[in-house]
Amino acid sequence: MTRLCHFFSSAVSVLIALLAALCTVQAHAQKAETVAFAEPRELTVYGELLLFNAFSRDSGQALWALDPARDQLTQLTRPRAGFRGGAPNGMTVFDGLVFFSADDGHSGAELWRTDGTAEGTRLVKDLHPGPEGSVPVFFKVFDKTLFFVAREGAGPHRLWKLSSGNAEPVLVAGAEALINPRQLTIVGSRLFFTATDKTTGHELWALDAAGSTPRLVKDIRRGSEDGMPQQLTQAGDLLFFVATDGQHGWELWKSDGTEAGTRMVKDIRPGFDASRPSHLCAVGSRLFFSANDGRRGFEPWVSDGTEEGTQMVKDLRPGPGGSGVSFITAYGGLAYFAATDGTHGIELWRSDGTAAGTQLVTDLFAGADSSAPYAMTPVVDRLMWAANGDAGLPTPWVLGTDGHTPYRVGLPGTLVQPSRFTPWGKRVAFVAQDTAQNDRLWLLQPDGSIRRIGPELSEKLR
Numbered sequence: 001m002t003r004l005c006h007f008f009s010s011a012v013s014v015l016i017a018l019l020a021a022l023c024t025v026q027a028h029a030q031k032a033e034t035v036a037f038a039e040p041r042e043l044t045v046y047g048e049l050l051l052f053n054a055f056s057r058d059s060g061q062a063l064w065a066l067d068p069a070r071d072q073l074t075q076l077t078r079p080r081a082g083f084r085g086g087a088p089n090g091m092t093v094f095d096g097l098v099f100f101s102a103d104d105g106h107s108g109a110e111l112w113r114t115d116g117t118a119e120g121t122r123l124v125k126d127l128h129p130g131p132e133g134s135v136p137v138f139f140k141v142f143d144k145t146l147f148f149v150a151r152e153g154a155g156p157h158r159l160w161k162l163s164s165g166n167a168e169p170v171l172v173a174g175a176e177a178l179i180n181p182r183q184l185t186i187v188g189s190r191l192f193f194t195a196t197d198k199t200t201g202h203e204l205w206a207l208d209a210a211g212s213t214p215r216l217v218k219d220i221r222r223g224s225e226d227g228m229p230q231q232l233t234q235a236g237d238l239l240f241f242v243a244t245d246g247q248h249g250w251e252l253w254k255s256d257g258t259e260a261g262t263r264m265v266k267d268i269r270p271g272f273d274a275s276r277p278s279h280l281c282a283v284g285s286r287l288f289f290s291a292n293d294g295r296r297g298f299e300p301w302v303s304d305g306t307e308e309g310t311q312m313v314k315d316l317r318p319g320p321g322g323s324g325v326s327f328i329t330a331y332g333g334l335a336y337f338a339a340t341d342g343t344h345g346i347e348l349w350r351s352d353g354t355a356a357g358t359q360l361v362t363d364l365f366a367g368a369d370s371s372a373p374y375a376m377t378p379v380v381d382r383l384m385w386a387a388n389g390d391a392g393l394p395t396p397w398v399l400g401t402d403g404h405t406p407y408r409v410g411l412p413g414t415l416v417q418p419s420r421f422t423p424w425g426k427r428v429a430f431v432a433q434d435t436a437q438n439d440r441l442w443l444l445q446p447d448g449s450i451r452r453i454g455p456e457l458s459e460k461l462r
Helices: 002-026
Strands: 030-032 037-046 049-054 060-067 072-075 089-094 096-101 109-114 124-125 137-142 145-150 158-163 180-189 190-195 203-205 215-218 229-234 240-241 251-255 262-267 277-285 284-291 298-303 327-331 332-341 346-351 356-362 376-377 382-388 394-399 406-408 416-424 426-435 439-444 448-454
Touching: 037 089, 037 096, 037 251, 037 426, 049 382, 072 346, 072 356, 089 137, 096 229, 137 180, 137 190, 145 180, 158 180, 180 229, 190 406, 203 240, 203 251, 229 277, 229 284, 262 356, 277 327, 277 332, 284 327, 284 332, 327 376, 332 376, 376 416, 382 416
Parallel strands: none
Antiparallel strands: 030 072, 037 049, 037 439, 049 060, 060 072, 089 096, 096 109, 109 124, 137 145, 145 158, 180 190, 190 203, 203 215, 229 240, 240 251, 251 262, 277 284, 284 298, 327 332, 332 346, 346 356, 376 382, 382 394, 394 406, 394 416, 416 426, 426 439, 439 448
């Protein structure tokens, strides 16, 4: 009888535990309209779900999943009320899951994974035991393998990988001596990155396959000083970047993955002075960028990877002041960017790479005042961006299918300070402020209507 009672007692305990666990999981799922959250970041499309991290007073900073079919929000990571740091970030889809960095309050920032459910969200491995964490960053999927940068113990950040189907990540073989790798960039069948080696300094490295050993592509600035390659950008079958060899200033370089094929494209500002290329953007196989030749200020340039094919597109603002080209974005085979010609303010321009084909798209803030466009993003079959309209506050805009007519999303003065435009099927998810100046999550629906996710807030959440 004693054994029988013990059996039933144990069974009841297990059943109670299972019911409690089930209730806990179900408690994470709530109707989207009831969850008061703000500051959504890391918007990531995962199948039919939208994942993001956000702050709420009940849960602190947490990872959420939005299911529009059920109008449901599910909290994927445990509540950490009042916690402001260690927000889930770096979300990357790999092997049917989403991997990211998160801090549970005990292990520090470590590698996590989720299948979009609360019960399927868990720590992958505590690479750096203790509260400091391994702080994984720079996630990149290459050759059916997830690469990222993290530290083990108190040492520097190094290159790690997680192969498809494997449970735990491992250090990349042969990368033990490489410190602080970053800028992981895929070009064709290679993974390029930059890293510091005590002999060559911070230079360009590559992996030819997931299982290969990292190799130095070129010691751009000979010896232990840094060539410091920056802004790694793929265009066609070439890698473009900005670097200095110690004899020239910061100029445009390219690489085909070989030492001989890694060289400066053009000394745009001759000598040790730097043209400082920036806002590198691939449009087809060509590269658009901003640079200063020392005479005309920062203007739009284009390159096909050859010296003769690297030219200023147009001197938009004649004289040394420059047009201040920025936010270059590829859309419809053209480069869209923000710039000023000195007559109009900073407005939206586009270019096909020729002077004749470079023109002002729209003067939203008429005259010398600036609409200051930013966050240009191709969405569905349109271009979306943020700019100051006649109300003088940044709001969302969309370029009509005719390529010329812009129209505002929402009413004047609403959806202020928009950012993070994220195509999601036929929807567009984005972040913008509500009337209480909280950053909120909004959806631009296929019919053109706007929906806020979560209830109206009458005060600032934090």
